[in-house]
Amino acid sequence: MNPTQSAALRNLVAILLVCLALVLQVSLFGAFAWDGVVPDLVLLVVVAGALARGGQFGIVLGFAAGVLLDLVPPADHTAGRWALALLVVGYVAGRLRQEGGIPALSVVATAVGCSFVGTSVYALSGLALHEGTTDIVSMLQVIGISLVWDVLLTPLVVPWVMALLNRLEPERARI
């Protein structure tokens, strides 16, 4: 397989993973929601993508995933809000990436930090657009619960997605 094909395959796999995460997030985890808060599976896939492939890949994947999250039903908020939040997540996670693997604990720390940043950027964009709840206490509550979910889910999601994307890495780009 030549590097171009390999890169195309990797992008396709990343988008498929985002779609799968999105469907699971709205259709499966909705039933296990804790006060309506579900694990941010899509955000975790973006974090894994950025950690495996770097900031450039991270921001593009984050933007694409965010647009899907903005448009796929039952979304009803202004489109572009999750796109912006996940773009920032992709950037931050890409910045924290290190060559030659990351210790497991830092992966969890990165995912939690990114989850906090992403959900906060989303909530703040809502405040700026006068959309949704303006109650800061309930916002913080939602962000806190989603952090707990993400700590629990990160070890089950992020390493596998990273390993999958790393296996599809074109040989030429490997350092």
Added chain:
Amino acid sequence: MALLTPLKTGSPLRPRSGPVLREGLNRRGSLEPKDPRGPKRATVVALLLACACLATLDQTPALSPARDLAGEVFGPVESAVSTIARPITSLPDWFDTRAKLRDKIADLESENAGMRRELRTTDYGRTKLAEYEGLTRSAEDLGYSLVPARVIAYGPAQSFTRTVTIDAGTKAGITADMTVINADGLVGRVLRATTDTATVLLIVDSDSVVGGRVGGDSSAGGRGSGQVGMVRGSGVIASKARLDLELVDQTVAPLKGDTVVTWGDGRGAPYVAGVPIGRVTGVFASVRDSSRTVRIEPYVDFGALDVVGVVAPNGTKGDRSVIQPDGSLK
């Protein structure tokens, strides 16, 4: 100025010496740029502008084809996943222990007994019953058909909106602005429908406004009976959902326990009249702006929505059997 110029031309050379060079060494000791795959500034700017562009476009109907397309593609997938996952998602119900079930029976029995006592002993209770019967009748007399549907996707609370997707769309005769109810009361209204799915705005969403009428008992001292107002979702996503009723006439106060139903005109859009919304749990007076907020606890449990009905005009035909006003299936 002339003195400064050599310094300026010298500055780009500075990164070649000192700390940056050490940072640029990789493990094999060879030189390379700091992060070869770091985001390009052009991409970052382009994507940020794209976000702003999307948010602006979404203020107009320009994005609705994109939303429709996303619904057409992802709707059947959500539907399939939700069906396959049903045995898993219903798992928590199986863990109700015998003791817990027994407690539940005891609770229900005592609640039943309380209701019966209230009915037998007081006139208030008897009028109340008549009131409730009237309500039930009015619900039966709506004269609309119900299209049954299941909830297949929940909007996450992280999005700070309360919306769900149901597995009935334009093929089942559903269009925007139809009322959605379940066995307990008002659920919400349809925002938009695709071929197989529809997005429903729940009444607990902070953007939701429903016309409400207090159905209390006027003879028993409650002066709020028949009063109309606006029921707003509080957007509070905690396990105990709550709604706020703002009465048009601020001087009256409904009694605790009074029922609130929808009111509307004959066209039934966006909400049909006479659907129970919730019961009054408290009245709060604000000294600051001398207004009164009536807190309402919705009858519907929004954390566990499953089967819902969409109120459709009589004679609606679609891909499924429709519940007729007389209760029969057609």
